[in-house]
Amino acid sequence: MVIRMAMIISLVGMAGGAASRTLQAAAIRKETVVKEMIHGVEIADPYRWLEGDGEGKATPETKKWTEEQNARTRAVLDHLPGRAKLEARLGEVMQMRAIRAPEMARNRYFYTKREGTQNQAVLYVREGTDGAPRELLDANKLDKEGLVTLSWYEPSQDGTLLAFGIYRSGDENDVLHVMDVESGKWLEEEIVGRVRDVSWEPEGKGFFYRRLEDVNRPYSGQICYHKLGQKQGEDRVLFEQYKEGPLATTWGPYASVGRDGRWMVLRYATGTKSNDLYVIDLEKWRKTGAFDLGVVSKGEDAAFDGRALGDRLFMETTLDAPNGRVVLVGMKRPGKEAWKEIIAERKDAVIENVSLAKGMLVVRYQKKASTRIELFDLEGKSIHELSLPGIGTASVSTQEDRTEAFLSYTSFNQPPIIYHIDLTEGKTKKVVWEKSDVPFDPSTMEVKQVFYPSKDGTSISMFVVHRKGMVLDGNNPVMLTGYGGFGNGITPSFGPTLIPWLEAGGVFAIANLRGGNEYGEKWHEAGMLEHKQNVFDDFIAAGEYLIREKYTRPEKLGITGGSNGGLLVGAAVTQRPDLWGAVVCHVPLLDMLRYEKFLMARYWVPEYGSAEDARQFEYLLKYSPYHHVKEGVKYPAILFTAGEHDARVHPMHARKMGALMQSVSGSDQSTKPILVWVEQEAGHGMGKPLNLRIRAAADDYGFLMWQLGMNSN
Numbered sequence: 001m002v003i004r005m006a007m008i009i010s011l012v013g014m015a016g017g018a019a020s021r022t023l024q025a026a027a028i029r030k031e032t033v034v035k036e037m038i039h040g041v042e043i044a045d046p047y048r049w050l051e052g053d054g055e056g057k058a059t060p061e062t063k064k065w066t067e068e069q070n071a072r073t074r075a076v077l078d079h080l081p082g083r084a085k086l087e088a089r090l091g092e093v094m095q096m097r098a099i100r101a102p103e104m105a106r107n108r109y110f111y112t113k114r115e116g117t118q119n120q121a122v123l124y125v126r127e128g129t130d131g132a133p134r135e136l137l138d139a140n141k142l143d144k145e146g147l148v149t150l151s152w153y154e155p156s157q158d159g160t161l162l163a164f165g166i167y168r169s170g171d172e173n174d175v176l177h178v179m180d181v182e183s184g185k186w187l188e189e190e191i192v193g194r195v196r197d198v199s200w201e202p203e204g205k206g207f208f209y210r211r212l213e214d215v216n217r218p219y220s221g222q223i224c225y226h227k228l229g230q231k232q233g234e235d236r237v238l239f240e241q242y243k244e245g246p247l248a249t250t251w252g253p254y255a256s257v258g259r260d261g262r263w264m265v266l267r268y269a270t271g272t273k274s275n276d277l278y279v280i281d282l283e284k285w286r287k288t289g290a291f292d293l294g295v296v297s298k299g300e301d302a303a304f305d306g307r308a309l310g311d312r313l314f315m316e317t318t319l320d321a322p323n324g325r326v327v328l329v330g331m332k333r334p335g336k337e338a339w340k341e342i343i344a345e346r347k348d349a350v351i352e353n354v355s356l357a358k359g360m361l362v363v364r365y366q367k368k369a370s371t372r373i374e375l376f377d378l379e380g381k382s383i384h385e386l387s388l389p390g391i392g393t394a395s396v397s398t399q400e401d402r403t404e405a406f407l408s409y410t411s412f413n414q415p416p417i418i419y420h421i422d423l424t425e426g427k428t429k430k431v432v433w434e435k436s437d438v439p440f441d442p443s444t445m446e447v448k449q450v451f452y453p454s455k456d457g458t459s460i461s462m463f464v465v466h467r468k469g470m471v472l473d474g475n476n477p478v479m480l481t482g483y484g485g486f487g488n489g490i491t492p493s494f495g496p497t498l499i500p501w502l503e504a505g506g507v508f509a510i511a512n513l514r515g516g517n518e519y520g521e522k523w524h525e526a527g528m529l530e531h532k533q534n535v536f537d538d539f540i541a542a543g544e545y546l547i548r549e550k551y552t553r554p555e556k557l558g559i560t561g562g563s564n565g566g567l568l569v570g571a572a573v574t575q576r577p578d579l580w581g582a583v584v585c586h587v588p589l590l591d592m593l594r595y596e597k598f599l600m601a602r603y604w605v606p607e608y609g610s611a612e613d614a615r616q617f618e619y620l621l622k623y624s625p626y627h628h629v630k631e632g633v634k635y636p637a638i639l640f641t642a643g644e645h646d647a648r649v650h651p652m653h654a655r656k657m658g659a660l661m662q663s664v665s666g667s668d669q670s671t672k673p674i675l676v677w678v679e680q681e682a683g684h685g686m687g688k689p690l691n692l693r694i695r696a697a698a699d700d701y702g703f704l705m706w707q708l709g710m711n712s713n
Contacts, residue, residue: 039614041621043593050655056598058644066655069676073639076675080702086500087698093496094694096438101397101406101418102126105159108181110136112150113434119146119689123153123164125181129420129433136184139166146689147681152196155181156204157259161228163189163198163207169681170688171645176209178228191232199257199264204228208238208257208264223255223266238280238291241268257282258308259400263331265306265313266293271606272486273524277304279313279331296334303521307356309400314361314378315339316354322521324351326361326380342380350520352489356400357423362386364395368449369461369518370491371395373407375423386423389414391449393491398423406433411492412465412508413442440499444468447492452545454514455537458526461518462542463492464551466507472550477506477708478557480542484513484535485564486607487524497697504710507551511542513568528607530619536571543572543579555581558704562586563649570625570657573635582707583638584700587646590653592624593617598650626657632666635674637707639699642678651678672707 035042050065052058058066077083095116102109107128114121120139126132142148151174153164162181165174176191176198194212201207206227221241226232241253254267264280278293285291296315297304306315306329313329326343343351349367356362357375360383365372371394373386388394392411399405407419407430415438419430446468451459470476479501483490490510498508512518515527515535527535543559546552559580561569566588573583593611595601609616621627640658642651658676665674677699681692688696704710 039617047656047659050659051652056650066678073675073677077699080706083702086702089500090694090697093438093499096496097436099416099418099434099436101408103155104399105155105157108159110155119691120149123150154198156200157202158204161204165195169645170643172647197254202261208255221253223253263308265308267305273303274301275304279334294334296329309356316351318521321345326354343376350517355398357398358401358403362396362398366489369512393493410494412447413445415494438496445502452541454541460511460538462509462511464509474550474553476552477710478509478546478552479506479560479704480509481560482511482513482539482568483565484515484527484568487517489516489518501701511539513538529609533623539568539572540576554579556708558582558708560584571623574625574628577633577635580636582636582704586641587643587649588653589649590657591626592620600648629660629664631664634667635661635665637672639675639703644678644680
């Protein structure tokens, strides 16, 4: 059965004094697919044709529908009240200098910086810390539209060569190149296949790298060795992770090599919270060609990672320690029986990262969803905690042969700043290397952390940001967001796009939901697989708290989320449509019965489960947003976005959900429309040029301001 539907949207008086606008929506084809029986349950999918062909590639019909939807969406978003003013202000604040801490190699310092109207960051090098910056690579010159992105770079140990990766239109399909740093000339090297994680050999004659795409084995992950001057086809594949068919459930592998080039540490993911870990004697490999895996840990339901220093491995793990601990491992006897714990698990803080500096370990902790950094000697004895400017997010860029380091810091009310420090000079001595300036006074804003109970009584933390002196009268527009998945925590950081929202009297709230790592691996486990509903309950409870405490009311409560966070807001709006005034849903997962069949989503089965498993199908169906849209329900206005070049989440999710909700929403869509926007020159969001980021931010905030009744003129 095919139904043709036409929807008339009248956008009356959206801009003060503006003439009304009438827009004819795209006709929506709705067909009843032969109902599938999945584990004895009938499942209908009326918009499966919006997935494209059988391999997920857009068909001419899907492309036409997308073009019509995009035109419809632009006709709405481009004429929102105060759009020009909002976009101009976003342009001012988003031109904030974007900076990155330097990579150190001998006396050279490599770093990126984006300033002003530049679409992409520029790579620079300094000779010594006081040397003048010299441009090495300007991605803006590689494409006039700003669609080419420099995604990573790695200098050789002597700083004479630089390996780097670039991709186009956000597809994350990194192509590796090599540059002579002195001359800036690109060498003949070109390695394709989503190449990352380069480790140079000490003398710079070659490097190890990770490759995730092979035209002949598309579901493989390889660790390869490349000798300078040879063709990619001559590179040696040292290790390959491969599974036949589209439903491989692991990703990686990942490898790092100690600075002396003797040992490789290889991590093989077995899930989103577990991996195997091996060490490889590269001296033996060079002599005999034998790439023998020394087992550090295999088959454990825990995470392992580490750094090689001589014949020692400094390993962080969640084994018997969900908040993390550090263990010393001997490379020649890497088995568990010889491990020595040197930094014990803490109950009040979670280990996020361990790095090596000269004679010390730098351990980054997360405590109550903010960063703490402590230095230890190589035997695990505490030296001191590194002082930070406040409650925020920080990281330290180190190198194992020097105490010199770079400390990066940001918070909700602190634009990114980078300090040049010496780790031996005490807790407080810092020299500003670079900072971001923005035309905004952060002292006018208040930041606080609150705690509220979820449905099952679990205490959840949330950051709330708003103007000082704001009255809690239940009438403030609020933007609530979260993530809650894959063990990814959310800590305070400065977002320039928030400035116009805060200046207009908006409140920003970000909840630290289960599924993240803010409170350790147990926190992650409590929000994955059969426990995923906890994440949605935590988020819904955040909205209820904000209403209960008189920050806002449902009509003025907007929610946003992207990727796994898009699944979050998709579930929230289908489970509690009455609680939200507007929804912005970016690059989302929404059809949880078919998500794993597209792109790299097959790797997320350990996090979500698979509809092919009867038990997992049962809980996936209970929350899959696409399968819980109901005819006649008064849904809030929703903006779905996706990227045509997304390598992670297929745009079919936004297409199908948007089409379905347009056809069944009981709300007056002249005032509460369901919009779909599929960006044609973008992927999952990474690498998007400045001009497209400004437009996207104006879309999001303009849409929310319109729907939540904010004065944006």
